[in-house]
Amino acid sequence: MIAEQIHHYLRTFFIETNCKIEDETSDYLTVQLTADIDKRIMNRPFYWQFIESTKAEPNPLKVTFITKQKENLNIRGEYIHYGSMRMHQIFQATKDLGCFVQMYEDIEGASLFPWIGANFKVSYHTDQTKELLFSLGINLIHGSVKSDFQDILCALQLTDELPKNAYCLPYIVSPMRAIERLETAIENYIANDDLSWADEAKKRWKREQEILDHFYEDVENKPEIYEIEKKALEERFQPRIKIEIVSGGLFYLK
Amino acid sequence: MMIQKSSEWKEEFARRLEKGGPWDNWMLYKMAYEVVKDQLITDFSGLQAPKFLTNIQFLEHQIDAARTVIEKMNGKAILADEVGLGKTIEAGLILKEYILRGLVKKALILVPASLLTQWVDELNAKFFIPAIGCRKKNVPFEQYDFVVMSMDMAKRSPYREKIYEQNYDMIIIDEAHKLKNNKTQSYQFVQGLKKKFCLLLTATPIQNNIFEIFYLVSLLKPGHLGNVESFQSYFKKGKNGLQEDEYLKELVNQVMIRNRRQDTGIEWVGRHVETIPIQFTDEEKEVYEMIQQLKERTSVFANSFAMTTLLKEMCSSKEAAYLTLVKMKEKMQSRDEIDYIEEIIEKMSNLEINSKAEKTYEIIQKAKDKVIIFTEYRATQHYLQWYLYQKGIKSVLFNGKFSKNKRDWMRQLFKDYADVLIATESGGEGINLQFCHHVVNFDLPWNPMKIEQRIGRVHRFGQQSDVYIYNLAIQNTIEDRIIDLLTNKIDVFEKVVGEIDDILSNKVEEPIYNSPSFVPNFHFEDFGLEDQLGFT
Numbered sequence: 001m002i003a004e005q006i007h008h009y010l011r012t013f014f015i016e017t018n019c020k021i022e023d024e025t026s027d028y029l030t031v032q033l034t035a036d037i038d039k040r041i042m043n044r045p046f047y048w049q050f051i052e053s054t055k056a057e058p059n060p061l062k063v064t065f066i067t068k069q070k071e072n073l074n075i076r077g078e079y080i081h082y083g084s085m086r087m088h089q090i091f092q093a094t095k096d097l098g099c100f101v102q103m104y105e106d107i108e109g110a111s112l113f114p115w116i117g118a119n120f121k122v123s124y125h126t127d128q129t130k131e132l133l134f135s136l137g138i139n140l141i142h143g144s145v146k147s148d149f150q151d152i153l154c155a156l157q158l159t160d161e162l163p164k165n166a167y168c169l170p171y172i173v174s175p176m177r178a179i180e181r182l183e184t185a186i187e188n189y190i191a192n193d194d195l196s197w198a199d200e201a202k203k204r205w206k207r208e209q210e211i212l213d214h215f216y217e218d219v220e221n222k223p224e225i226y227e228i229e230k231k232a233l234e235e236r237f238q239p240r241i242k243i244e245i246v247s248g249g250l251f252y253l254k
Numbered sequence: 255m256m257i258q259k260s261s262e263w264k265e266e267f268a269r270r271l272e273k274g275g276p277w278d279n280w281m282l283y284k285m286a287y288e289v290v291k292d293q294l295i296t297d298f299s300g301l302q303a304p305k306f307l308t309n310i311q312f313l314e315h316q317i318d319a320a321r322t323v324i325e326k327m328n329g330k331a332i333l334a335d336e337v338g339l340g341k342t343i344e345a346g347l348i349l350k351e352y353i354l355r356g357l358v359k360k361a362l363i364l365v366p367a368s369l370l371t372q373w374v375d376e377l378n379a380k381f382f383i384p385a386i387g388c389r390k391k392n393v394p395f396e397q398y399d400f401v402v403m404s405m406d407m408a409k410r411s412p413y414r415e416k417i418y419e420q421n422y423d424m425i426i427i428d429e430a431h432k433l434k435n436n437k438t439q440s441y442q443f444v445q446g447l448k449k450k451f452c453l454l455l456t457a458t459p460i461q462n463n464i465f466e467i468f469y470l471v472s473l474l475k476p477g478h479l480g481n482v483e484s485f486q487s488y489f490k491k492g493k494n495g496l497q498e499d500e501y502l503k504e505l506v507n508q509v510m511i512r513n514r515r516q517d518t519g520i521e522w523v524g525r526h527v528e529t530i531p532i533q534f535t536d537e538e539k540e541v542y543e544m545i546q547q548l549k550e551r552t553s554v555f556a557n558s559f560a561m562t563t564l565l566k567e568m569c570s571s572k573e574a575a576y577l578t579l580v581k582m583k584e585k586m587q588s589r590d591e592i593d594y595i596e597e598i599i600e601k602m603s604n605l606e607i608n609s610k611a612e613k614t615y616e617i618i619q620k621a622k623d624k625v626i627i628f629t630e631y632r633a634t635q636h637y638l639q640w641y642l643y644q645k646g647i648k649s650v651l652f653n654g655k656f657s658k659n660k661r662d663w664m665r666q667l668f669k670d671y672a673d674v675l676i677a678t679e680s681g682g683e684g685i686n687l688q689f690c691h692h693v694v695n696f697d698l699p700w701n702p703m704k705i706e707q708r709i710g711r712v713h714r715f716g717q718q719s720d721v722y723i724y725n726l727a728i729q730n731t732i733e734d735r736i737i738d739l740l741t742n743k744i745d746v747f748e749k750v751v752g753e754i755d756d757i758l759s760n761k762v763e764e765p766i767y768n769s770p771s772f773v774p775n776f777h778f779e780d781f782g783l784e785d786q787l788g789f790t
Contacts (some may be wrong), residue, residue: 001292009285012285013282013285016279016281016282016285017279017282021320081308081309082305082306082308083305083306083307083308083309083382084382085382085384088382091289091293094282094285094286094289094462095286095289095290096281097278097279097282097286098278098281098282098283098284098285098287099263099266099278099283099286100266100267100270100277100278101277101278101279101280101283102275102277103280119287119290121290121294123356124298125356125357127328127329127357127451128298128299128324128325128355128357129295129298129355129356129357130295130296130297130298131294131295131296132294132296133290133291133294134289150284150287154296156285158280159652160277160280162264173267174266175271176264176268179264179267182386183259187257190257192739195255197298199257208475210477211308211347211475211476211478212475212477213477213479214477214480214482215472215476215477215480216476216477216481217481218481219482224446225445225476228447229448229449229476231448232448232449235450236328236329236450236451237328237602239255239256240255240256240257240258240609241255241256241257241258242257242258242259242260243257243258243259243265243349244259244260244263245260245263246263246286246287246290247263247283247286247287247290247789248263248267249277249283250271
């Protein structure tokens with residue numbers, strides 16, 4: 001993300017989280033944080049602990065974030081960019097606050113079908129990493145599954161309130177059951193995916209284990225450090241797969 | 255295959271469904287998805303970290319080093335770039351990459367105490383890694399994910415035990431050549447650490463002998479160079495020809511990255527090294543020879559190491575030798591011995607000229623520029639300051655025991671005010687003096703890599719003009735032999751590790767063990783050399 005994108009991102013983030021933007025140019029923005037956002041991004045747990053235990057009036061910070069550093073910029077503030085810790089915290093806050101939704105397609109008087117949408121992150125780990133992101137949707141009436149579901153949702157007009165005179169069909173497949181179906185779909189995908197990376201990692205593991213064994217070849221009672229090294233090799237090379245739902249929701253679509 | 259499924263999201267979603275909310279904001283939901291997508295690691299290879307670190311201008315060799323460590327060396331390596339090429343940057347980059355890839359959650363960085371602050375600052379300010387420096391007793395370092403600690407502290411109880419209890423994913427050790435000896439507490443401490451991912455940083459993986467690289471590699475990857483017995487029998491017999499050296503070099507290079515200044519593609523300023531032979535005055539020579547004869551006069555000097563030290567000191571300054579002589583005198587018993595040593599002391603106190611100091615003065619005058627003088631002895635350091643003061647030259651002293659503040663202050667004084675900085679050996683690491691272009695090695699250490707470290711203070715990234723190195727050696731003294739020995743050590747280094755920049759001016763063509771000029775009373779075993787040179 002370049003400076004303009006960061007700036008745009010921050011503005012949207014603060015507006016959506018009800019933090020008031022008090023001053024703004026294309027180079028910086030000054031924001032009055034809410035207590036909730038202050039807690040999430042400003043790293044001052046002791047302050048908040050103090051406020052909560054004394055029941056004092058909280059005084060969330062007003063911060064100036066500088067998105068473009070210029071020499072003649074005559075303002076005090078915190079420079080923020082893609083890699084900075086603060087940006088990392090704001091990304092994290094976004095993820096925490098954008099996890100679970102319930103949305104309706106914004107069409108008056110329509111009959112709306114219930115869907116579950118879920119975004120899965122699959123990670124392949126050994127001493128290296130690769131991640132895959134799947135956005136799947138499943139219809140809770142007839143169970144059909146759609147991929148790239150997030151793109152489909154983004155193309156629609158959605159609202160968080162039931163549109164006028166709209167009717168939501170009750171679901172037949174339970175949402176939790178549906179999520180399990182999606183998980184199975186992901187597992188099937190993995191089973192058919194190219195897993196040579198895991199074999200490669202096992203080969204590397206084996207080679208390094210042989211080297212280690214060679215070092216202690218003539219030692220009858222292997223010392224503790226041998227076991228430590230062996231454990232470290234296992235932790236480094238053991239192939240493992242993680243499936244995690246990063247976000248999802250219940251959607252009523254036409 | 256192990257598949258872990260996290261149920262966190264599902265449980266919370268079920269809870270919210272049941273209660274009919276609360277539901278999150280749709281815009282934030284979309285943004286969060288975009289963030290996840292944007293930060294997805296789509297490939298096993300390649301680096302993610304640079305796009306987060308746009309504040310750092312990485313050099314090509316630094317990026318290559320990081321990729322090689324991660325993709326080819328499976329995350330365990332010795333980073334052995336020449337001084338000043340940014341090993342710290344490479345290590346930071348690798349650590350950051352593993353953090354982003356979710357493979358490292360906790361890391362321990364072990365450094366010399368004098369570099370601790372610098373590491374903490376760099377990790378925080380450059381790499382946005384929230385590292386804490388642990389230098390006080392009561393820092394609850396177990397609670398932090400990224401800890402920088404001095405090796406001296408870490409190896410001692412109770413830190414040692416506490417560190418063993420932690421499950422660090424990555425261990426980084428700076429100035430790792432300090433682990434060359436497997437008998438030391440530091441070595442054994444590191445040996446007992448679980449090293450999942452591990453980086454050892456040193457510009458000088460071999461300092462004195464070939465076994466040092468064996469122990470260093472064995473710490474990183476036991477067995478990579480075989481086990482102790484096989485390695486020893488291989489190299490002790492002295493049969494190792496060029497071919498075996500090539501083979502060893504290849505093995506070492508599988509776990510070691512070494513960038514040289516000249517292959518970095520950056521214009522490096524030149525390095526001009528000159529070894530300046532100096533003649534003692536007749537009076538100095540007389541004292542030197544009397545000291546040499548001490549061995550026959552007294553048993554106190556039966557130990558060749560004490561003798562060597564004293565001769566070296568005499569080549570530096572009478573001030574350096576004086577203290578040792580006085581200490582020796584206390585051990586002496588017979589009248590004869592004492593008379594003899596008193597005679598030396600008296601002759602020594604009458605010496606008015608220090609030939610080396612005069613030469614140094616000449617060099618300073620010719621340079622018309624700032625000069626750093628390195629000496630191994632504190633007494634010489636103080637003498638030189640006095641001597642130069644007499645000549646109207648302002649100097650500041652520097653040594654490694656100075657606190658960070660004092661170091662910075664002295665550096666500043668040198669930059670703005672003084673003409674000369676006089677540093678002892680221990681001042682060699684961790685200061686950058688790119689504004690200076692002349693280095694005088696007033697006396698030479700046994701270890702060529704120490705000289706390289708000294709030169710590295712000025713000949714590093716950021717130096718604008720050529721640098722000039724003057725190695726002073728007094729002819730027909732032990733210093734001749736030091737030069738020979740240094741040449742040989744450099745030779746071993748180059749055979750096993752790779753070329754290095756000039757440290758001495760001209761190489762001795764003939765190996766010393768064939769040389770008739772080789773003086774028989776010189777003992778190789780004192781310096782751990784006999785093995786690799788193939789004679790016992």
